[in-house]
Amino acid sequence: MRSADAVVYKINSLEDTAVAGDGKITYRECALALAVTSPYNIPAGRPRYCLFDVAGAIIMQAPAPITIPKIYIAGQTSPGGIEFRLGANYDPVDSLIDTRGGGDHMILRYVRARLGEHPTRISNNGDSIRLNDTSHQIVDHVSAMFGTDESLNPNCRDCTIQWSIIGPNMCIGAGHTSSLHCKTFFINPANNITIAHNISQHGQFRGINLGLGIKPRVPGTYGQADVFNNVVYHFTDETGVISNQNGSAYVNYIANVAFRGPNDKPTNNFFAAFFSRDTVDPYGYNIFMSDNVTQRTRVQGFFGQTVSDPQRSAAGFPTAADETNTCGVNAQGTADCSVTGFGVIQSLAYAMVVGITSRQYEAWHITGPEQAMRDALAFAGADLCRDGLCRDNVDQMYIDDIRSCDSAPYLFENGFPSVVSQAGGYANITATGGALADSDNDGMPDSWESQFTNTNPNVWDANNDADGDGYPNIEEYLNFVARDYERYAGFIGSGTGRVPAFNCGRPMF
Ligand SMILES: [Ca+2]
């Protein structure tokens, strides 16, 4: 994030209030970049770091749209963890964490955003997290659940969604205008987006629903997404969709795992489905697909399999789509209808959007699908706090549920949930300690600053970068707390533990 005039909010209260001189520093004050005068002065309108000296639920009572750019919400600093929820006075209902027009450059790490039902406050905007027409967004190790519109709804450019747990929604009579709205992860529109190592789970539609481009759309628009090493579990109708509603779609779909759950149906349910509405959408597709394990596809050697299964196409066309109008792309990124249908898919060359001429990742970033599932089950979600690992009861229950294929506990036995209490409840968070001594209020504890010659525990030096590596001192600290030095690259390929049998033992579609 790095900015010479950034400020540090050391959030010391779980309340959703904003009073400059009350001695409480709140999430709302940090999100909105408001002035604080006590216990120390913070000027308004600045790039900012939101650190947490408290643990527990922040119950939002009104929208807190992030419209001032540059914010690093550092859940890893909490002694026990932070969970955002919807408050009883929040009316009309909107999202919990929300960057919108202007709120560019956000890093959001290690928090839970769990909206919950609002049956008497009808709203179409009940997203746990929404990235709303913003750029340069990182969502890392977040648990985004219990939304009534979507649990995670990115509309962004140059953004990454990784190591997060997405869904389930609150689905039936939970407050959306539709009595059944169980649409979990909707990326629309987006460009230059990476979606990796996430778990998206338990819904009807929008397991991973990609609409690339821009809105309102213009001629010649296109967008790229790299979707790899994700786990998608239990979507009844729409496990994955790639649409061309907002532009031509360049997508690399690599080594993901999509399994059947207790209630699903093969009709229209593909990973991924191509959704193209005839000539309404004059855009094309360039899709690279490789090594995905889906409800219809096995990859030889994975999930204990030593021989090839009868394999069918992972991708398909829902009945509402027009296969003959699903076209390829030309060099300018517009539709080329000399190629149609499954011809838009290939497994030989990466899909690279116009202007990109070489791949921009290292091979070790991507594992095979079985290890990808093991890694996501081991590390996804808000699993780290200041004082150590802290995966909460909710994330743990859902991880156990996938590992065991619904045997313990058997979620969604009676269909999709209406209230949080049917879906595992909220987090039980216990603080593991209080604020660490930080004499100069720059967010870096005395004990940490004292270890280094480049930081001074008695001088406010959060934005300095004496070692010249591009990361200001405060980010060196935040990344230290997140243990990026051992975890960031070390996650990939190192996950252990049980993975379920192919398709959770259910027959191939
Ligand atoms: Ca205050």
Ligand SMILES: [Ca+2]
């Ligand atoms: Ca300090």
Ligand SMILES: [Ca+2]
């Ligand atoms: Ca200092």
Ligand SMILES: [Ca+2]
């Ligand atoms: Ca540095």
